Amino acid sequence: MKRHFWILAVVVLALALALAACGKSAPTQAPSETSAPSATEAPQAKTGGVLRILTWEGYAPEELVEKFVKETGIKVEITYIGDNNELIAKMAATKGVGFDLVSPTLNYVATAQDQFGIYQPIDLSKVNKDLFIPAYWDSILKNSEYEGKPYALPFVWGTTAMVVNLEKAPDAGQSYLDLCDPKYKGRVSYRAKYDTLYMFAYALGYDPAEAVKSEDEYRKVMNAVRDKLIECKPVVRTYWDSRQQLEDLLKNDEVWVATSWDAIAWTLMKEQPDKFKYVVPKEGAVGWFDTFAISAGAENVDAAYKWINFIMQPENAAVIINQTGYQTASQGAVELASPEMAKIVAETLPPEKMATIKWYFPLPPYAQDIQADVLEQVKAAESNK
Amino acid sequence: MNASTKRRSLWLLLTPMLLWIGLLFVLPHLKLFYLSFISRRGGEFTFANYLYFFQSPLYRKIFLRTAVFSILVTALTLLISFPLAFIITKVAGKRLKMMLLLAVILPYWVSELIQAFTWMVLFRESGVLSYLLQMLGITHHNIEFLYHDTTIAVGLVYTSLLFMTIPIMNSLDTLDDSLVEAAYDLGGNFWSTLREIIIPHAAPGIMVGSIMVFMLNLGNYVTVTLLGGKNSLWLTEIIYNQFIIRFNQNKGSAFSVILLTFSVIFVWIMLKITKQDLSEAM
Numbered sequence: 001m002k003r004h005f006w007i008l009a010v011v012v013l014a015l016a017l018a019l020a021a022c023g024k025s026a027p028t029q030a031p032s033e034t035s036a037p038s039a040t041e042a043p044q045a046k047t048g049g050v051l052r053i054l055t056w057e058g059y060a061p062e063e064l065v066e067k068f069v070k071e072t073g074i075k076v077e078i079t080y081i082g083d084n085n086e087l088i089a090k091m092a093a094t095k096g097v098g099f100d101l102v103s104p105t106l107n108y109v110a111t112a113q114d115q116f117g118i119y120q121p122i123d124l125s126k127v128n129k130d131l132f133i134p135a136y137w138d139s140i141l142k143n144s145e146y147e148g149k150p151y152a153l154p155f156v157w158g159t160t161a162m163v164v165n166l167e168k169a170p171d172a173g174q175s176y177l178d179l180c181d182p183k184y185k186g187r188v189s190y191r192a193k194y195d196t197l198y199m200f201a202y203a204l205g206y207d208p209a210e211a212v213k214s215e216d217e218y219r220k221v222m223n224a225v226r227d228k229l230i231e232c233k234p235v236v237r238t239y240w241d242s243r244q245q246l247e248d249l250l251k252n253d254e255v256w257v258a259t260s261w262d263a264i265a266w267t268l269m270k271e272q273p274d275k276f277k278y279v280v281p282k283e284g285a286v287g288w289f290d291t292f293a294i295s296a297g298a299e300n301v302d303a304a305y306k307w308i309n310f311i312m313q314p315e316n317a318a319v320i321i322n323q324t325g326y327q328t329a330s331q332g333a334v335e336l337a338s339p340e341m342a343k344i345v346a347e348t349l350p351p352e353k354m355a356t357i358k359w360y361f362p363l364p365p366y367a368q369d370i371q372a373d374v375l376e377q378v379k380a381a382e383s384n385k
Numbered sequence: 386m387n388a389s390t391k392r393r394s395l396w397l398l399l400t401p402m403l404l405w406i407g408l409l410f411v412l413p414h415l416k417l418f419y420l421s422f423i424s425r426r427g428g429e430f431t432f433a434n435y436l437y438f439f440q441s442p443l444y445r446k447i448f449l450r451t452a453v454f455s456i457l458v459t460a461l462t463l464l465i466s467f468p469l470a471f472i473i474t475k476v477a478g479k480r481l482k483m484m485l486l487l488a489v490i491l492p493y494w495v496s497e498l499i500q501a502f503t504w505m506v507l508f509r510e511s512g513v514l515s516y517l518l519q520m521l522g523i524t525h526h527n528i529e530f531l532y533h534d535t536t537i538a539v540g541l542v543y544t545s546l547l548f549m550t551i552p553i554m555n556s557l558d559t560l561d562d563s564l565v566e567a568a569y570d571l572g573g574n575f576w577s578t579l580r581e582i583i584i585p586h587a588a589p590g591i592m593v594g595s596i597m598v599f600m601l602n603l604g605n606y607v608t609v610t611l612l613g614g615k616n617s618l619w620l621t622e623i624i625y626n627q628f629i630i631r632f633n634q635n636k637g638s639a640f641s642v643i644l645l646t647f648s649v650i651f652v653w654i655m656l657k658i659t660k661q662d663l664s665e666a667m
Contacts, residue, residue, distance in 0.1 A: 085629045092632070115632070186529075192615075238532045238614040252511035254529075365632075372630045380443055380618045 050075045051303040054087060055103040056290065058324035059156060060311075068310050074303045082242075084108045085368075091118040097297030101304040106289040107360040109144045109152045115365065119293045121149035126305040131312040136329040140291060143362075152291035153308060154329035156320065159285035159349065159357060160195050163250065163260035163268065166277055172257040173279030176203035179257060180232035189249055190259040192239040192379055194371050195286050199259065200225045202283040202358060209361040219370050226374040230381045239379075250276065263325030266344050278348040284356030285349070414645075421638035434639035444623065444640075451620040452647065454534075455602040458541045462598050463591065465542065466549035470590075471583070473550075474557040489550050497544055501611040504540050505531060508612075532614025540608045545601060549594035556590030557583075592661050596652050603648055620644055 144152035265278035317330030627637030
C-alpha cells in the first residue's frame with residue numbers, strides 16, 4: 001500500500017508540474033487572441049512592471065537601461081535580433097505576445113502588419129513629438145501607414161555603401177561594379193543579402209524601388225542582378241555575415257573592397273584613418289531606417305511610450321550615436337555626440353551624398369520570395385575558382 | 386516485488402522520457418508532417434510543396450550535394466576513428482589510453498560554434514597554419530585554407546569524431562584478444578584478421594557510429610555556413626530560408642520531411658547492406 005501511495009504522489013506531482021507549465025502561458029495568450037486580428041485596441045496597460053524590448057544590438061545600451069530603471073522604476077528585459085525576418089518570425093509565432101516594444105526596419109512594418117497583424121497603431125498623444133527631427137517624423141509616420149494609421153516612429157538610421165583599403169585599392173569605390181572588377185579578384189566581400197541585390201540593381205541602371213510594384217518586372221530586374229552576381233562570383237572571397245567577420249577580413253588585409261554599413265567603416269576609420277575609408281559610389285548609398293513599433297500583444301504599452309520618450313532625449317540618443325556610430329532621429333543629439341565622430345560622418349556623408357541615398361522600399365510578399373530565389377541561386381552557383 | 390508493481394514502476398520511470406519524446410519530438414513532427422501537405426494560401430490538401438522541391442533543379446542539386454557530402458564525411462570519419470578506437474581499446478597502455486580518450490573528448494567541452502570559430506582563426510589567410518608554413522619555409526606567401534569544400538569536410542569530420550569513436554570502442558572492448566591471436570596462429574595475416582575477425586565483431590559499433598555521424602552531418606548548419614564561404618549551400622540553410630526569410634512554413638515543413646525521410650531510408654539501406662539488425666546495432 002505504502003509503495004503505491006508514493007508512486008501515485010510522484011505521478012500527481014509530475015502531472016501538476018506539466019499542467020503548471022502549460023497553464024503559465026495560457027493567460028498571457030488570451031488577450032492577444034482578441035486584440036491581434038484587428039490590432040486596434042491596446043490590451044490593458046499596467047503601471048511600473050516590466051518592459052520587454054526586442055531590438056538590435058547597440059540600440060539599448062546598458063548605461064541607458066540603468067538610467068531608465070532609476071528614473072521610472074520599470075524593469076527592462078531586452079532580446080536581440082539579427083535580422084528583420086527573424087524579428088517578424090518571432091513576433092508572428094505568438095502574435096506579438098512576449099514583447100512590448102520592437103524596432104523593425106521601416107520597409108518591413110506595413111507589409112508585416114498586413115500579413116501577420118503583429119503591431120498596434122501608434123498613439124501619438126503619448127509621444128513627445130518635439131524630441132524628433134520633423135522631416136523624419138513626417139516621413140516615417142507616412143511610410144508606416146496601414147489602413148490609415150501610423151504604425152512606427154523614427155528611431156535610428158544608417159547607410160550601406162562601400163569600405164575600401166586605401167593602401168591596397170585606393171581607386172576603388174567609384175561604382176558598386178568595382179565589387180566585380182577582376183583587378184580585385186579574391187579581395188572582395190559583400191553580403192549575400194537583399195542590400196547587395198539593390199546595390200547591383202542600381203549599378204546596372206535599374207530602379208528596384210519602382211520595379212518592385214510589379215511581380216514580373218521585379219523578377220526581371222532581380223534575374224539580371226543574379227546573372228551579374230554569378231558572373232562576379234570568382235572575384236568574391238566570401239560573403240560576409242556579421243560585423244565582426246567583416247572587420248576581421250578588412251583588418252587582416254584579406255579583403256580590400258567590401259560593402260559595409262557606415263557604422264562599421266566609421267569605427268575602422270576612427271582606428272586607422274589612413275587605411276580605411278567609407279566611400280559612397282556614384283549610385284548612392286543604400287539607406288535604412290529602424291523604427292519603434294508597439295507589439296499587438298504588448299502588456300505594458302505605457303512603459304513602451306515612456307521608453308521612447310526617454311531614449312529620444314538628445315543626451316540619451318547621443319550615447320547610442322557614440323557607442324554604435326549610427327544616426328538617430330533625435331533632435332539635437334548629433335550636437336551632443338563626440339565631435340570626432342561628427343567629423344567623420346560629415347566627411348564621408350556630406351549633404352550632396354545624403355541627397356542620393358536610396359532608401360529601402362516596402363516589399364510585397366512576392367518580392368521576398370524573388371529575392372530569396374535569386375540569393376539561393378547565386379550561392380549555389382559554381383564559381384570556376 | 387510482484388509483477389504489477391514492477392510494471393507500474395517501470396512506467397513511472399519511463400514517464401519523463403515518454404513526455405519528452407511525445408511533447409518535444411513526436412508532436413512537433415506530426416505538425417510538420419501535416420503542414421507539409423497544406424497549401425500556404427488556401428489551406429487545402431496538396432502535394433505542391435513536395436513537387437516544388439523535386440521540380441527545382443537547384444534544390445535537387447543542393448539535396449544531392451548535402452547527401453553525398455554527408456556520406457563522404459561519414460566514411461572519412463570511420464577511416465580515422467577505427468584505428469583510433471582500436472589503439473585506445475587494444476594497444477595503448479593505461480596512460481596513453483587516458484590521454485587519447487581525453488584528446489577525443491576535450492573538443493566537446495566547447496560548443497560547435499566556438500569550434501568553428503577556432504578553425505577560422507587557424508585556417509584564414511593571415512591565420513596560424515599559413516604563418517607556420519611560411520616560418521618552416523614551405524611557402525613564401527599567405528595561403529587561404531578557408532571557404533573550400535575541403536575545409537567543410539575537415540570541420541565536419543572533426544566535430545563527428547567522438548560520435549564514431551565511442552561506439553566502436555564499445556564494441557571492440559568485448560573482442561577477446563585471444564581470438565586475434567588464434568587468427569594469427571591459424572595463418573591469418575593483418576588484413577585477413579582485420580577482415581574476418583575484428584571488423585565483423587565491431588560491426589554493430591561501426592553501424593551505430595555511422596548512423597549518428599551521418600545524421601549529425603546531414604542536419605549540420607553552423608560548421609557548414611561558417612567554414613564554407615561562398616559556395617556552400619546546405620539543405621538546412623534552404624529549410625531555414627523557407628521558414629525565416631520567406632515565411633513559408635509549408636514548404637519548409639515539406640523540405641524537412643524530405644530530409645528526414647532520406648535519412649531514415651539511408652539508414653535502412655545501410656542496415657540491409659551490412660545485414661545488420663537495428664535492434665542488434667543499437
